[in-house]
Amino acid sequence: xxxxxxxxxxIAVPLAASVLITRAGHWPNLREAISVLTTLVLFxxxxxxxxxxxxxxxxxxxxxxxxxGISLGFGLEPLGxxxxxxxxxxxxxxxxxxxxxxxxxxxxxxxxxxxxxxxxLASTMGIAFASNLFTLFVFYEALTLSTYPLVxxxxxxxxRRAGRxxxxxxxxxxxxxxxxxxxxxxxxxxxxxxxxxxxxxxxxRHQVLPVLLGxxxxxxxxxxxxxxHRWLPSAMVAPTPVSALLHAVAVVKAGVFTVLKVVIYVFxxxxxTRTGASVWLMYVAGFTLVTASLVAxxxxxxxxxxxxxxxxxxxxxxxxxxxATRWGIIGGSLHLVMHAFGKITLFFCAGAIAVTTHKTRxxxxxxxxxxxxxxxxxFLLATLSVIGLPPGGGAWSKWLLAMGTIEAHxxxxxxxxxxxxxxxxGYLMTIVARAFFLAPEGDGSVAxxxxxxxxxxVPLGITALGCVVLFFYAQPIVHMLMPLVNVTxxxx
Amino acid sequence: xxxxxxxxxxxxxxxxxxxxxxxxxRATPAWLLSVAVSWICLAISALLLxxxxxxxxxxxxMGGWMxxxxxxxxIDLLNAFVLVLVSGIGAVVLPYARRxxxxxxGNRRAYLFYTAFLLCLTGLLGMTSTGDAFNVFVFLEISSLxxxxxxxxxRDRRALTASFQYLVMGTIGGTFILIAIGFMYISTGTLNMAxxxxxxxxxxxxxxxxxxxxxxxxxxxxKLAMFPLHLxxxxxxxxxxxxxxxxxxxxxxxxxxxxxxxxxxDVFGRLFSFHAMPFGPILLVLSSIxxxxxxxxxxxxxxxxxxxxxxxxxxxxxITLGIGMATATGLTAGILHLFNHALMKGALxxxxxxxxxxxxxxxxxxxxxLGRRMPWTMAAIVIAGLxxxxxxxxxxxxxxxxxxxxxxxxxxxWLALLILAGSLLALIYVWRVIEAAYLREPAPGRDLTxxxxxxxxxxIPTWxxxxxxIWFGIxxxxxxxxxxxxxxxxxxxxx
Numbered sequence: 013x014x015x016x017x018x019x020x021x022x023i024a025v026p027l028a029a030s031v032l033i034t035r036a037g038h039w040p041n042l043r044e045a046i047s048v049l050t051t052l053v054l055f056x057x058x059x060x061x062x063x064x065x066x067x068x069x070x071x072x073x074x075x076x077x078x079x080x081g082i083s084l085g086f087g088l089e090p091l092g093x094x095x096x097x098x099x100x101x102x103x104x105x106x107x108x109x110x111x112x113x114x115x116x117x118x119x120x121x122x123x124x125x126x127x128x129x130x131x132x133l134a135s136t137m138g139i140a141f142a143s144n145l146f147t148l149f150v151f152y153e154a155l156t157l158s159t160y161p162l163v164x165x166x167x168x169x170x171x172r173r174a175g176r177x178x179x180x181x182x183x184x185x186x187x188x189x190x191x192x193x194x195x196x197x198x199x200x201x202x203x204x205x206x207x208x209x210x211x212x213x214x215x216x217r218h219q220v221l222p223v224l225l226g227x228x229x230x231x232x233x234x235x236x237x238x239x240x241h242r243w244l245p246s247a248m249v250a251p252t253p254v255s256a257l258l259h260a261v262a263v264v265k266a267g268v269f270t271v272l273k274v275v276i277y278v279f280x281x282x283x284x285t286r287t288g289a290s291v292w293l294m295y296v297a298g299f300t301l302v303t304a305s306l307v308a309x310x311x312x313x314x315x316x317x318x319x320x321x322x323x324x325x326x327x328x329x330x331x332x333x334x335x336a337t338r339w340g341i342i343g344g345s346l347h348l349v350m351h352a353f354g355k356i357t358l359f360f361c362a363g364a365i366a367v368t369t370h371k372t373r374x375x376x377x378x379x380x381x382x383x384x385x386x387x388x389x390x391f392l393l394a395t396l397s398v399i400g401l402p403p404g405g406g407a408w409s410k411w412l413l414a415m416g417t418i419e420a421h422x423x424x425x426x427x428x429x430x431x432x433x434x435x436x437x438g439y440l441m442t443i444v445a446r447a448f449f450l451a452p453e454g455d456g457s458v459a460x461x462x463x464x465x466x467x468x469x470v471p472l473g474i475t476a477l478g479c480v481v482l483f484f485y486a487q488p489i490v491h492m493l494m495p496l497v498n499v500t501x502x503x504x
Numbered sequence: 505x506x507x508x509x510x511x512x513x514x515x516x517x518x519x520x521x522x523x524x525x526x527x528x529x530r531a532t533p534a535w536l537l538s539v540a541v542s543w544i545c546l547a548i549s550a551l552l553l554x555x556x557x558x559x560x561x562x563x564x565x566m567g568g569w570m571x572x573x574x575x576x577x578x579i580d581l582l583n584a585f586v587l588v589l590v591s592g593i594g595a596v597v598l599p600y601a602r603r604x605x606x607x608x609x610g611n612r613r614a615y616l617f618y619t620a621f622l623l624c625l626t627g628l629l630g631m632t633s634t635g636d637a638f639n640v641f642v643f644l645e646i647s648s649l650x651x652x653x654x655x656x657x658x659r660d661r662r663a664l665t666a667s668f669q670y671l672v673m674g675t676i677g678g679t680f681i682l683i684a685i686g687f688m689y690i691s692t693g694t695l696n697m698a699x700x701x702x703x704x705x706x707x708x709x710x711x712x713x714x715x716x717x718x719x720x721x722x723x724x725x726x727k728l729a730m731f732p733l734h735l736x737x738x739x740x741x742x743x744x745x746x747x748x749x750x751x752x753x754x755x756x757x758x759x760x761x762x763x764x765x766x767x768x769x770d771v772f773g774r775l776f777s778f779h780a781m782p783f784g785p786i787l788l789v790l791s792s793i794x795x796x797x798x799x800x801x802x803x804x805x806x807x808x809x810x811x812x813x814x815x816x817x818x819x820x821x822x823i824t825l826g827i828g829m830a831t832a833t834g835l836t837a838g839i840l841h842l843f844n845h846a847l848m849k850g851a852l853x854x855x856x857x858x859x860x861x862x863x864x865x866x867x868x869x870x871x872x873x874l875g876r877r878m879p880w881t882m883a884a885i886v887i888a889g890l891x892x893x894x895x896x897x898x899x900x901x902x903x904x905x906x907x908x909x910x911x912x913x914x915x916x917x918w919l920a921l922l923i924l925a926g927s928l929l930a931l932i933y934v935w936r937v938i939e940a941a942y943l944r945e946p947a948p949g950r951d952l953t954x955x956x957x958x959x960x961x962x963x964i965p966t967w968x969x970x971x972x973x974i975w976f977g978i979x980x981x982x983x984x985x986x987x988x989x990x991x992x993x994x995x996x997x998x999x
Contacts, residue, residue, distance in 0.1 A: 078897075078978060079905065150896040157890075167943050175939075183931055187894065188924045195908045195920075 015064045016073040019086045022057050022096065022137040026050055026130035033130070037123035044111050047126050051104040054133065058093075058100045065093045066492060072143050081203050084150065087143030089206075090492050091276070091345055095269045096140040098352050102261050103133055105471035109360055110253035112467030116367045119251060125165060129257075131158040136262045139269065145194050145204040145278065148270060149186070152234070155266055156182045162254045163247050174246040181243040182233045190231030193224055197278065206273060210280025221279070221289035225334075228274050229293050234267025235330055236323045238300040245319040252363030255315060260355035264322055265348055268329040272345060275333040276496055284336040285420075294334045298428040301327035305435035312373050314362045317439060318355065324432060325351045325398065328413055331429075337419040338497045343412030345493050346486065350397060350405040353478045357394035358440075360472035361387050364464035374443055379452030381444070384463050388447045390476035395440040397479035400433050405482030408490075507551070511564040511577040514548045514587065515630045515643075517541055522622040531606070531614035538618040539598045545629065546595040549587035556584040557986070563635070571635070572696035578635030582839070582990040586632045586762045589843055593754045593850050594625050600854060600965035601747035607861040608745040609657050617657055617745070624650035624751070628759045637685045637695045637771070640763065644681065644727070648674045651756060654748040655740050666739035673726055673736040680723030687716035688771075700771050708776045717772055717781055724767070728760035730824060731794030734817045741813035742866075746857025749809065753816055753853055754846035761823055761842055768827070769835075769994040778830045787828025792922055794821030799929035803936070808859075808866050811933055812852050815892065818926060819845045822907060825923070829910050835991035836984070837906035843983055844891075844899035847976065851888035851969035855881050858958035858966060868940050870950070875942035877955040880963055882941050884970045889934035891973045894927045898977040902984065 013021075029050035036043040064071060065088055072087035107129070114122050135158055138151030156179065164175035198204055201211040212221070233240045247259055275281065275290070284290045301324045308320035325347070332344020364387045365380065366372055381388040397404025400411070410433065417426040463469055482489075521541045525534045555562060556579055566575040579587070598621070609617050627647025631640055652674070656667035689695055691713050692703040707713055722733070729737040737757075741749050768777040777783040795818050802814035823845065826838025856866065858881040863870060875882045891898035904927060911919040946952050957963070976983050 076978060078980065079902065079984065082905075146896070153895055157895075161942075164943055167945075172939060172943055175943075176935075179931075179935065183893075184928050187927050187931070188921070191894075191904070192908065192920055192924055195905060196912055199909060199912050 013060065015061055015069070015071040015088055016086075018057050018060050019071075019073060019088065019141045022054060022100070022141065023134045025053055025057065026134040026137070030127045030130045030134075033127045034123060040122070043123060043126055047107050047111075047129070048104075050130055051100070051107045054137075055100045055104055058096045058137075061088060061093060062097070064088060065090055068495070074143075078146070081198065082146045083144065084147050085143040085205070086138075086141040086147065087206070088141065090495055091269070091272060092140040092142075094345065094349060094489065094492065095265060096137055098349050099133065099136045099140065099262050099265065102352060102356055102475065103257060105356070105360075105475055106253050106257040109256070109363070109468050109471040110251075112465040113251065113253055113363055113367055116465055116468075117251070119165070121165065121167075124161060125251070128158050128161045132162065132258060132262060136266055139266045143206060145197065145206070145274075148273065149190065149194060152190075152266065152270065153183070153186060155263060156186070159254070159258050159263055162258065163250045165251055165254065166249065168249075171249045174249045177246040178243045181240055185231050185233030185240050188231070189227045193227035193231050196224060196227070206277035208277065210276075210278055210283055212278060213280050213283045218287045218289070221283070221287055222292060225279065225284075225289050225293060228278075229271060229296075229330065229334075232267050232270045232274075234263055235271050236264060236267065236326050237296060237330060238303060238323070241300070241304065241323045244323055245316050248313075248315040248319050252315075252359060252366065255319075256356050256359035256363065259319065260322060260359050261352045264326055265352055268326050268333070268344070268348060271330055272333045272341070272348075275336060276341065281336040281341060281497070284334075290334040290336055294331060294422065294425060297327040297331040297334055298425045300324070301331065301432045302428050302435070305432045305439070308439045309435060311439075312375055314365070314372055314374050314377070314443070315359070317374060318358050318362060321398065321436070321439065322355055324436075325355070328410070328429070328432075331425065332413050332416055335416045335420050335422070335425075337416045339412045339419055340416030341497050342490060342493050343409050343416050345496070346412060346489060347406070347409035349489060350409045350479075350482060353475055353482060354394045354397035354404065354406055357390055357472055357475040357479060358398070360468065360475065361391040361394070364468045364472060367468060368462060368464045374446070376453070377443060377446050378450040379447065381447035383452075383461060385461065386463055386469060386473060388444065390472050391447070392444050393476040393479050395444055397482075398440060399436040403483045404479050405486060406479070407483060408486040507555070508564070510548050510552055511562055511579050511633050512566065514545060514552070514591075514633060515626055517544055518622045518626040518629065522619050522626065525615060525619040525622055529615050531611050534615040534618040535598070535602050535605075538601075538622055541622060542591065542594040542598045542625065545591040545625065546588075549584070549591045549629075552579050553584040553588050553986075556581055572694045572699035575639055576635040576696055576698070577633050578698065579633055581986060581993055582765065583632045583762060585839070585843065585986045585990060586759060587629060589758060589846055590625070590628050590632060590755045593751060593846060596850070596965045596968055597747055597751045597854070600750075600857070600962050603959055603962050604747045604857050604861070605745060608659050608747075613657065617654065617748075620650045620653040620657075621748070621751070623647070624654060624756075628755055631759050632762060635697045637688060637697055637700060641678065641682050641685055645678055647756065647759075648678060648727075651748075651752055654752070655744040657748070658743040658745050660743045662739070663743035666736075666743040670736040670740045673733070677723045677726030677733075680719045680726070684716040684720035684723060687712045687719065691716070697766070697771050701773065704771065705773050705776065708780055714781065717777070720767055721764075721783070721786075724760055724764050728757045728764060728824075729817055729820055731790050731798065731817060731821060734794070734798070734820075737817060738810050738813040741816065741853075742807055742810040746853060746860055750850050750853035750857060753813075754850035757816070757820055758842050758846055761820070761827070764824075765827060765839070765994065774830065774994070774996065784828050784830050787824050788919075791821040791825035791828060792919070794818055795825070795922060795926040796929070799926050799933070802933045803929065805933075806868055808856055808868055808871070808937060809853070811868070811937075812849065812856070815930065815933065816849055818930070819849070819892070822903065822923070822926070825919075826907055826910060829914060831910055831913060832988070832991050832995050833906060833913055834910035835994060836988045837903065837910050839987040839990055840906055840980075840983055841903040843987070844903045844976065847899055847969055847972050848888050848891045851884060851966060851973055852892070854962070854966040854969060855884040855888065858884075858962050862955050862958060868936055869947070871937065871941045872944035872950075873941070873946040873952050874955070877952050878957050881958050881966070884966050885941075886938055887970050888973055889938065891977065893931045893934055896977075897974065899973050899980070899983075900977070902977055902980045906984075
């Protein structure tokens with residue numbers, strides 16, 4: 013199979029699966045078997061693309077041309093490859109997890125849930141492999157729309173309200189700002205295709221660049237830069253598997269991935285470092301990452317705390333992108349992977365706790381570590397990774413990001429990074445400490461070990477181990493990402 | 505019957521068939537005749553467009569009298585495009601009308617509906633194809649009178665007041681246009697539009713011509729529902745039978761916009777309209793207000809039809825905005841949106857027409873839970889609604905793209921933001937319907953289990969327009985190509 017057809021299949025297969033899943037709605041076992049099978053096929057397809065990227069090939073395919081210079085096309089490059097690998101890989105774990113979770117919670121409308129999930133994944137693949145801004149925008153919007161039914165899954169007034177915030181902020185920013193930025197880019201450059209070294213260099217006055225970049229960064233609402241971050245905490249009303257995959261991996265990562273793509277392939281890092289167009293946005297990212305951490309400290313609802321933590325962690329990646337230095341870009345891209353593994357584990361754990369004990373507040377978690385040791389151990393590993401301590405993979409990405417700030421001589425931002433990491437310790441480690449060192453409420457005795465269903469437990473164990481494994485195997489990823497900075501360094 | 509006669513046949517065939525329809529007096533034969541006529545008209549206009557695209561403009565002399573004395577029918581790129589739109593929508597709506605009219609108008613009066621429909625079609629096609637200013641007025645009155653009848657046939661008794669309101673305002677509009685044509689005739693001694701275009705530039709300093717321009721603009725502004733002359737539109741669209749609403753919303757205002765384009769750019773000339781007269785600023789300001797106010801108005805409507813009627817006023821604002829920019833890109837955007845909006849609103853009103861007989865109500869709140877009962881109809885509303893918002897891969901995106909582009913080329917930031925803000929307002933009102941239909945449970949005491957999906961004879965036409973929304977969103981070469989060539993022609997850059 014050629015890489016071109018494999019890329020198209022990564023989008024077509026989940027879409028086809030979605031149709032099959034609606035047909036199989038009356039037979040839950042068949043429905044879920046199809047779901048799991050699809051995840052495996054998708055992952056295999058994505059992996060089959062890997063050798064081609066590692067060999068330095070950049071295959072591309074154009075489907076059709078909509079307007080002059082605007083076409084629906086896909087192309088392979090390291091960053092998209094990495095994102096696709098992470099999303100499709102974690103989808104397997106999420107699907108297995110959601111089977112256990114949804115059955116244990118006796119959720120309604122499960123067929124709709126399983127039908128929209130693959131559509132969201134197909135959109136994510138479209139974003140990962142998009143070879144131009146238009147294609148990316150198409151799938152970006154498709155991702156928003158296809159996740160909306162998942163966010164409002166419970167159909168309660170609260171869910172509807174959250175859905176409005178979700179849709180309003182994501183669509184509002186994408187239509188109001190991102191689309192404007194894209195049209196503007198087209199007016200300037202006459203093309204929207206992603207090219208190493210960017211497409212804007214030499215075509216635009218330098219005073220315009222900060223404004224245009226601002227339109228992009230705020231327009232990409234999925235990256236949750238303040239003040240457009242409200243959708244993330246409110247989307248937490250969704251069932252946990254949705255929060256896990258979409259709001260720890262696919263949706264928010266699609267946001268920061270888009271930011272990275274725009275910085276690397278539209279502006280070009282060289283142009284940004286030369287003109288300083290991104291400086292003001294570094295401070296916006298710096299502000300977001302500290303503020304969101306502070307807000308996270310104040311949250312008692314576990315999922316809301318994790319959501320604000322996500323807002324903060326996303327800004328690490330945006331910061332890396334806006335630094336536009338060698339290590340900033342690599343560190344940001346690496347953090348995309350590390351945070352994905354860490355945060356999905358944390359969400360899985362939160363869901364496992366909710367399913368088993370129906371506890372959703374941090375203050376209720378005293379002593380829960382002795383009741384759910386595996387879950388809380390996984391929670392600990394993921395916490396280490398998110399904070400950036402060994403043996404969690406996050407240690408490397410935070411290390412590189414810190415190097416990036418030093419490279420750019422932005423010591424204030426370095427301080428912000430460090431401060432936020434300290435805050436991470438504050439709002440995540442306390443949960444672990446509470447779980448193991450405080451006596452449970454009531455008579456203070458532990459009821460004995462009672463874990464979540466196995467199909468919840470196994471995925472969260474695997475992703476937690478993933479955090480640790482990534483600590484030892486970060487080098488291959490960095491190696492794969494090197495072409496990003498090498499090409500952009502020489503061109504422009 | 506040769507190719508040469510097509511411009512006349514286009515108008516004459518529905519004109520003769522209308523009285524035939526009346527004589528038939530029975531619903532089914534009248535319907536069959538109307539469908540056949542609409543399809544013939546579509547075939548003719550498609551042939552004409554193809555001819556114009558490949559060969560060039562067609563000129564037909566009525567009765568063999570040479571222009572400027574005789575009546576000339578002149579088909580160029582712009583009106584060929586509008587002709588295809590009008591006859592195409594007619595050809596889609598009429599097959600749909602059978603079941604819809606049976607329910608909303610009744611079997612006994614159905615033949616009257618088809619008679620009025622054909623007359624309306626005649627008027628719209630005539631207005632579009634004629635090259636004679638007085639002839640424009642004649643056909644305008646034919647189409648207007650026919651549409652008053654169509655609107656008054658609605659099930660709700662308020663249809664009568666709506667029709668009367670439109671009649672009063674439409675007649676004022678028609679009279680203004682007649683006065684304008686009279687003044688033009690006084691100043692130049694000719695009624696032929698091409699001839700007028702030659703002679704008017706020589707006399708632009710005469711006050712009479714300037715007054716004629718003002719009368720014409722206001723008169724046609726009434727017909728196309730330009731803000732603040734749109735007051736007749738929400739009621740008319742709300743209470744008219746669904747088939748009539750779909751047809752009028754996608755064609756009637758569009759033909760009026762075509763006339764505005766033709767007179768402002770061709771007959772009076774772009775230099776006169778935009779440099780001697782403050783046509784540009786007036787259009788830009790009114791359109792901007794229309795986009796914001798009508799969209800906000802739509803958000804607060806509880807009746808779905810009225811909601812989308814207000815949305816129409818806003819969308820017409822987008823079209824006139826493009827026209828008012830007076831650049832090649834702006835004009836392309838305007839003409840493009842003229843076509844695209846017809847597709848969106850046609851699809852939306854047809855889908856709403858599918859709901860009406862099943863639900864017996866048009867309130868947003870009553871559609872609760874309808875997503876499960878009528879999946880195809882609701883899916884049509886979702887797709888057409890997203891097209892209205894401007895989702896990529898639908899026609900709405902192509903329109904928005906060109907509009908924003910045109911605003912950016914002029915360096916008008918505020919306008920680009922306003923255009924996109926309008927999209928977001930559209931998202932809000934479209935989403936109100938979607939949320940109600942998919943996420944709300946029916947009110948207690950309401951039983952939806954008896955509601956079935958609409959019949960195929962209504963679903964298929966609806967979906968033809970929905971798919972057209974997607975088709976021309978993915979492959980807009982025909983629409984963009986025609987619109988940009990027509991725009992170049994109007995800008996005097998050669999076609």
